[in-house]
Amino acid sequence: MVHPAESQSDHFDPSQHATGDAHEPLRGGFTSTRFVLVEPSHPGNVGAAARAIKTMGFSRLVLVAPRVAQVQLDPEAIAMASGADDVLAAAHIVPTLADALAGTHWSLALTARMREYGPPPAAPRHAVQDACRQVAHGDIALVFGNERTGLSNEDVERCSALAHIPANPAYSSLNLAQAVQVLAYELRLAYLDEGGAGAALPAAGGAAASGTAGTGTPLxxxxxxxxxxxxxxxxxxxxxxxxxxxxxxxxxxxxxxxxxxxxxxxxxxxxxxxxxxxxxxxxxxxxx
Known part of the structure; x- marks a missing residue:
């Protein structure tokens, strides 16, 4: 575990790895992607998740019915955020997954186990390619379940697609924040591979700006x-x-x-x- 009091110079600066001006703010898919944690139990994981997404250039964190009320103010969450205090403080808290997904048109659920129903799971690297295509039409969400039970079948069915991290089958347990980091990293690379930090969304006035499909029909x-x-x-x-x-x-x-x-x-x-x-x-x- 990295000590929360480590120096700021040790922090990874995502802006230094983006194309173009190192200080140019990330936009496009980076601002149109929500990271949704459903009923997180441990404040430290919430703070670590905020840090995980900020290091990859994202900032939109949504918490669905966290077990600890006002978790953004919890000392453990703040310590584990370790410099991502702004992302943690701005986290949006909602009562249900339906509220978290309001206004999105595509969502990706991360699951640690196979489901009888719901979309077939894809490895993160493949799933984020679909995210790149979908974010051109508006907001999308990546959805993560509770540390102990994961996502319910109902939550999975509410999402558009399903991803599974192909970890070591002999020991496949990932911490919630680690799973968030894996998806945020893969999504960052996919967005940048599309041609730059802002490439996931066309210029204002294009199809994506109005939330339309290639035919001009809104999604x-x-x-x-x-x-x-x-x-x-x-x-x-x-x-x-x-x-x-x-x-x-x-x-x-x-x-x-x-x-x-x-x-x-x-x-x-x-x-x-x-x-x-x-x-x-x-x-x-x-x-x-």
Whole structure:
């Protein structure tokens, strides 16, 4: 463990490794990427995660229901941040993962184990290539679970893609902050390989600035998609296609299907229009 009182000269300065002016602030994907920690238990890990992302040029840290209230003020968190106090202090605290993903259109969940449902996992180096493509359309998020239990199946299904760090199978345990560091490092390299710190997003006024796909059609945000799932589930229940008392894995499979498609806002509206019409015919219209 590195002592929190180490000198500032020992800190890695990400700006010195960016292309162009060494003092030019990182932008583009670096400012459009959120690092989300779901129910972190240990303040030290939160501080270390803040340090991990700052060393790679990122700054947006989101905490979902941390176990310690006001964890940004915890002495252990501050000590482990070790110079990333600004990132720690600016961390956004929200009650649910849905709140953390609000406004994003793509998210990557990190998991230490294989899942029966959800998108197939990819190694970080492959997963961040997809992140590079997705960040051109707006905010994205990297999602990490609790130190003890990781992410729930529900949390994984809410995300667009899944990553797994191929660690030593005989001892694959990574600390939360270490996992954050691995993903932040891979994502940094991928963003810079795209042509510079700002290359992940085109110039203002381009497709990415307006959150559109290559066709000019806006991509759906995470909250748009979640409302679509609620609407679709209600329609399937109204059709007696889905038994709420015995749902099995229908909605999980549908989530996996749609996660592979990269939904545009217009496509979400089409699905919701179908669901609305079904509910109207059944006399149970509920536009959620």
């Amino acid at each position: 759906a945000t995470s909250d748009d998609i979640e409302r679509m799932y609620v609407h679709l589930e209600n329609a399937l229940i109204a059709l007696d296609f889905l038994d709420p008392a015995n749902p099995k894995k229908l909605m999980s499979r549908l989530r996996r299907l749609f996660a592979r498609s990269g939904l545009e806002r217009e496509e979400v509206n089409i699905v919701r229009g179908i669901a609305k019409h079904i509910l109207m015919l059944k006399g149970t219209d509920s536009d959620k």
